[in-house]
Amino acid sequence: GAVVSQHPSWVICKSGTSVKIECRSLDFQATTMFWYRQFPKQSLMLMATSNEGSKATYEQGVEKDKFLINHASLTLSTLTVTSAHPEDSSFYICSARGDTTLNEQFFGPGTRLTVL
Amino acid sequence: QKEVEQDPGPLSVPEGAIVSLNCTYSNSAFQYFMWYRQYSRKGPELLMYTYSSGNKEDGRFTAQVDKSSKYISLFIRDSQPSDSATYLCAMKGRGAQKLVFGQGTRLTINP
Numbered sequence: 001g002a003v004v005s006q007h008p009s010w011v012i013c014k015s016g017t018s019v020k021i022e023c024r025s026l027d028f029q030a031t032t033m034f035w036y037r038q039f040p041k042q043s044l045m046l047m048a049t050s051n052e053g054s055k056a057t058y059e060q061g062v063e064k065d066k067f068l069i070n071h072a073s074l075t076l077s078t079l080t081v082t083s084a085h086p087e088d089s090s091f092y093i094c095s096a097r098g099d100t101t102l103n104e105q106f107f108g109p110g111t112r113l114t115v116l
Numbered sequence: 117q118k119e120v121e122q123d124p125g126p127l128s129v130p131e132g133a134i135v136s137l138n139c140t141y142s143n144s145a146f147q148y149f150m151w152y153r154q155y156s157r158k159g160p161e162l163l164m165y166t167y168s169s170g171n172k173e174d175g176r177f178t179a180q181v182d183k184s185s186k187y188i189s190l191f192i193r194d195s196q197p198s199d200s201a202t203y204l205c206a207m208k209g210r211g212a213q214k215l216v217f218g219q220g221t222r223l224t225i226n227p
Contacts, residue, residue: 004159006159032213034214041222042219043204043217043218043219043220044160044204044217046214049213049214091157093159093160095159095160103148103165103167103208104150104162104165105150105162105206105215106162107152107159107160107161107162108159109158109159110157110158110159112157
C-alpha cells in the first residue's frame with residue numbers, strides 16, 4: 001500500500017505556543033489530505049479535508065483559526081495548532097488519497113501532542 | 117442513529133480461533149468499504165478494501181459485503197496474538213470525499 005509519513009511523532013509544548021505537524025505522501029501524489037483527531041479509546045474525528053492548492057474545508061465545530069491547514073503541494077500538508085492549550089492535547093492523524101489510489105485512503109502514523 | 121454501527125467490544129478470543137467483526141450501516145449510497153487495523157498509539161493501517169457487494173480474501177483475512185442487508189464483516193482465520201488491535205470499519209459513497217467510520221472494535225487474542 002501507499003506510504004504516508006508524519007513528523008514529529010510526538011511533541012510536548014508549553015501553553016500558548018504554536019505547533020506544526022507535517023504530513024507527507026512518500027510514494028504517490030496526494031490530491032486530497034485529511035486531518036483527524038483521536039481521543040483515547042475513541043474513533044477518529046475528522047477535523048478538515050484539504051485539496052491541493054485549495055483552502056481546507058473544516059468540519060462543524062473545528063476552529064479554522066486555531067487549526068491552520070496548508071496543502072501547498074501534492075506530497076505535503078501541514079497542520080498548525082496555534083496558541084495551543086492543554087485541551088488541545090490529543091493524537092493527530094493525517095491521511096491521504098491520490099488519483100492512483102482511487103478511493104483508498106492511507107493514514108500516517110500519527111502525532112501525539114501534549115500541551116503543558 | 118449513527119450512520120455506521122460497530123460493537124466496540126472488547127472482544128477476547130483464544131489464539132487460533134476464527135474472529136468475526138461486523139458493521140451495519142444505514143446509508144444505501146455507500147459503495148466503498150474498508151477495514152483498518154489500529155495498534156495502540158499508531159495510525160490506522162488499511163487491511164481490506166472492497167467495492168460494492170461480495171467477498172475478498174487476503175491471506176488470513178476475508179472481507180464480506182452484503183449491501184442488501186447493509187452489513188459488512190471481516191473474518192480473521194487462525195488468529196494470532198499479533199492480531200490484537202482495534203479494528204475500524206469505514207465506508208463512503210461514490211464521489212464522496214469523506215470516510216464514515218465505525219466506533220472500532222477492540223480485539224485481544226490470548227496466547
